[in-house]
Every structure is written in C-alpha cells, then in structure tokens.
Amino acid sequence: MIDLAELSALRLAAAIREGKVSSLEATEAALERLRAADARTGCVIALEADEARAAAKAADAARAKGESGGALAGVPLAHKDMFDRRGKVASWGAKIRADRAAAEDATAIARLKAAGALQIAALHLAEFAYGPTGHNYVLGHARNPWDPSRITGGSSSGTAAAVACGAIAAGLGSDTGGSLRLPAACCGIVSLKPTWGRVSRAGAMPLSPSLDTIGVLARHVEDLALMLRLIAGPDARDPAAVALPVADYVARLDDPVSGVRFGIDEALLADAHPGVQSKVEEAAGILGALGMVRGPCRFADWQTLDHLVQLVQLPEASAAHAAFLHTRADDYGPQVRARVEVGHCIGAVDHLTALRARGGVLQRVLAETFRDIDIAVLPVLADPLPRLADLDIGGGARVQSAMGRVVAYTRPINYLGLPTLSLPVPRGGGLPNGVQLIARPFAEARLLAIGRAYQRLVPPEIAHVL
Amino acid sequence: MADATHDGATAADAAARLDVPPERLALARQHAALLGKTAARVAVGLPLTADVDDFRRVLTREAQP
Numbered sequence: 001m002i003d004l005a006e007l008s009a010l011r012l013a014a015a016i017r018e019g020k021v022s023s024l025e026a027t028e029a030a031l032e033r034l035r036a037a038d039a040r041t042g043c044v045i046a047l048e049a050d051e052a053r054a055a056a057k058a059a060d061a062a063r064a065k066g067e068s069g070g071a072l073a074g075v076p077l078a079h080k081d082m083f084d085r086r087g088k089v090a091s092w093g094a095k096i097r098a099d100r101a102a103a104e105d106a107t108a109i110a111r112l113k114a115a116g117a118l119q120i121a122a123l124h125l126a127e128f129a130y131g132p133t134g135h136n137y138v139l140g141h142a143r144n145p146w147d148p149s150r151i152t153g154g155s156s157s158g159t160a161a162a163v164a165c166g167a168i169a170a171g172l173g174s175d176t177g178g179s180l181r182l183p184a185a186c187c188g189i190v191s192l193k194p195t196w197g198r199v200s201r202a203g204a205m206p207l208s209p210s211l212d213t214i215g216v217l218a219r220h221v222e223d224l225a226l227m228l229r230l231i232a233g234p235d236a237r238d239p240a241a242v243a244l245p246v247a248d249y250v251a252r253l254d255d256p257v258s259g260v261r262f263g264i265d266e267a268l269l270a271d272a273h274p275g276v277q278s279k280v281e282e283a284a285g286i287l288g289a290l291g292m293v294r295g296p297c298r299f300a301d302w303q304t305l306d307h308l309v310q311l312v313q314l315p316e317a318s319a320a321h322a323a324f325l326h327t328r329a330d331d332y333g334p335q336v337r338a339r340v341e342v343g344h345c346i347g348a349v350d351h352l353t354a355l356r357a358r359g360g361v362l363q364r365v366l367a368e369t370f371r372d373i374d375i376a377v378l379p380v381l382a383d384p385l386p387r388l389a390d391l392d393i394g395g396g397a398r399v400q401s402a403m404g405r406v407v408a409y410t411r412p413i414n415y416l417g418l419p420t421l422s423l424p425v426p427r428g429g430g431l432p433n434g435v436q437l438i439a440r441p442f443a444e445a446r447l448l449a450i451g452r453a454y455q456r457l458v459p460p461e462i463a464h465v466l
Numbered sequence: 467m468a469d470a471t472h473d474g475a476t477a478a479d480a481a482a483r484l485d486v487p488p489e490r491l492a493l494a495r496q497h498a499a500l501l502g503k504t505a506a507r508v509a510v511g512l513p514l515t516a517d518v519d520d521f522r523r524v525l526t527r528e529a530q531p
Contacts, residue, residue, distance in 0.1 A: 307504035341486050345498035350505035357508050359520025442529040
C-alpha cells in the first residue's frame, strides 16, 4: 500500500508512470489532504477540484494510450497564488488584483505544465508577497501546521503549510527578502532560493525586480532538484534569466559532499536567540558527520548589506505600487500600506548607489567571506518560532523593527543574489526551525547534494492533518 | 543636493503627495534617513565607473555550476 502523502513528487511520478497508482487517485487524495490542511492552516485561496480531476483523467488517459508524458506527468501540485495562468486572475494575496485574466502562463508554470504537472489549487501568500510572517490583513492570516498559534512564515505561506501537511509534495514560491526560506524553516520543510537570474520571473507578480527570485518548497530535496531542473534556464520573456547551462540536478544529487568546506560567522550567530544558536550548531554537527569540514567565515559588514538591500527593495516595491497607492490606498492592508509608503521617502541617488555598489560588494564577499569555505551557514530565523499574536502589529510604529528582526538573517542574502538552501533543524519533538546554506553563484547542484545527504540523517516529516 | 536627499526632504516631496498621516510619514522619513547615511558612506568609496550591471557580470563570471 503506497502512502501517497509520504511520497516525493519524483517518486509519485514514477508510481503513476508504472501504473501503481493513477493520477486521479493521487489527485483525489491530495484534494482531501489539502481540504484538511486548509481547515488547520488557512493555506488555500482557491481549490480547483473539478479542473484538477479533469486534468488527472486526461493524464491517465494519455498514459493508457502509451504516451510517455513528462517528468511530473499526472502529479498534483499547487503554488503560491502570484503566477499568471492563462484565463485566470491571480489574487496576489490582495484585495487589489489584476484587472483582467492572464493571456498566458507564467514561464515557471508553463514549464511545470509541459512536464505534465497538475495544479490543484492556488495557495495563500502575504498580501502582494510583501510580508515575512504569513500575516495577511486582507485574506486572513496563515497558521502553522505544527502549532496553529504560531506563524507559517511568509510570504510563501500557503505552499509551505500545504507541503508540510503532506497535501502536496512540492510547490512554487518566491523570495525577495526571505519568502522561501522563512516559511520553509517555520513549517519544517526544505526550500531552494536559486541564484538570482537562474529562473525566469516572467508572469510572476513583481515586488522588487532586482531581488525577486522564483524557487521551490518541498519536503524532499530531490523534488527541489527535479523542479529546479524543469523551471531553470533562459527565457526571452525575462532578460534577467541567464543563459548558463542548466545542470541535471537530479543526476547530481549523489555528488560527494565529504570535504566540502563550510563556515559559520560566529559573531553574526551571536545575535540570534540562544536556542537558535544551539540548533545551528546541531545542524553544523550533522554537516560534520557527513564529512564536511568547518572553516572560518566572516561577513565583513552585515548591517551595511541589510541597509543596501532595503535601499533596493523599498523604492522598487513603492514604484511597483505607486498607481495603486495613489488610487486605491484604502484597499491595502495596514502593514503593506505602511511598507510601500516608506520607499517614497528614499531618494533616487541612494537607490542607485545601492544598485551600483552591488557588483563590487558581491565580489568582495566572494573573495573574503568565501575565501576558505564553499558554504556559509546561518540561521533562517533569529528567534524560536514566533506566535501569530506577537507579530500581529498591523502597520504600527514597530513595523520596520519587528519585520527587520524576522528577516535579519535572510534579507541581506538577496542583495548578494546567492543560491541558498533552507533545511529544517532536527525538531526533537519541538517546534520547527531552520538553517540556510549559502553557496557561490550557480552552485545549486552542490547545495542540493548536501541537502540530500543531510536528509539521510534528518528525514522529512509530515504534520499530519488526517 | 546630497544633503537634501539625506535629510529626506527631496524624496519626502514624493511621499507628501500620498495620503500619509504625519506620524507615519515621520517614521518613514526617519527610516529613509538612516538608510541614506549608509548610502552616503558607500557612495564615497564607489568608483565613478561603478555600474548597475556590474552585479550580473560578477554573478556570471563567478558561476560555479
């Protein structure tokens, strides 16, 4: 008897291909789990059951005719509701939304569809993907599947909660300041924020185009590898999508990791809660058990990185929202409204200074921080998993400081554009949290091999809802 | 000109066109001024030839696929 909730997308695709389970059976089971996950966490914006069943039947019919299908043929997935889909209006997690249905699919959606994947639901996100906690003052707050009084993390809150509950094996999200890594850590799953430019953003809701990165959340690292292989690569619709070759990340999952050098900036780690520090050291011990070698690591000026990334993000988000802010300000939730107002106070010279400095800063970080290491390890969250109520601050005076604390370890990495894998630390029966592994540009294959080895010692878990 | 930007006056003209309560506008200006000090410090060390596209060039040059 196959436990469909436990399977990775890669293995579910194989089971469907081999006739051990039909796409319709897998889809019905996913819909049932997703309903239960939604009741617990509020992770669903739109359940698309009828369309999902029709697509599953078509996938089964194609297989019966001997058609080979793609790498994800018949596999039910669901994604953060910020991607264009032909004929549909994405909610963007907002009251204000696109005024007409999309004419074509976002590139990442189109590539997954071409591989045979089904989309069975549109999933919760922070309003306009502009919030790191899963609070959404327009649609309602997402709740953590392990403890509904806690945050899911955001902004890819719904995908993380649905994956953690075993409703789907994997799904798409995005990351501008931590929006893949934070929900992955809070919900006890894995995520990969690829190198900026590795995945096309065409058809995805923009927030801060210089930082926006499309990525994947999953329970199994092998699904990060499979989905990245499918969605990565150049795209005429997104000039920032680079033309470098896309590795076969699945084939490279078993690359050796022994001898790979990693480091922890201990001065930076000291700013985290003691409980988080000990969990990061526990994760470092696991990397050591894999044969990885610890070396020195120091980010020279973390606060400068954090200021520079804000000088990029705040005005870009404000520019994207300028029309709505002038015409529909009252349709924003209080927190996003307060945040998009700030960017209007940042001067163009300061914004351009941050952008012009970016190449040189990255070069220095690679030369200095990564001089003796291949991987930098940091916490994802500075604190143990926060309560929803403690961060329910609306648009008040604490917004910058409270949100700044949540993204303290994630946001500066977006300025550097480096690929980052988020892994759960061992829960030991407690609440989830995570570490992030940061690599040199386009070294996703190495990160994924480390993640795969890590999961042999720290296997994926499900927050069961049925 | 640089002073006008760093005390938030120039950029705040744009913010003033929005319907923002004074206390929130003051907080926004305060935060922008804090970030502006970092921008000013970074700008001092930035060569005239520094370009926004340098970032993409470094990313691809340093690629380790």
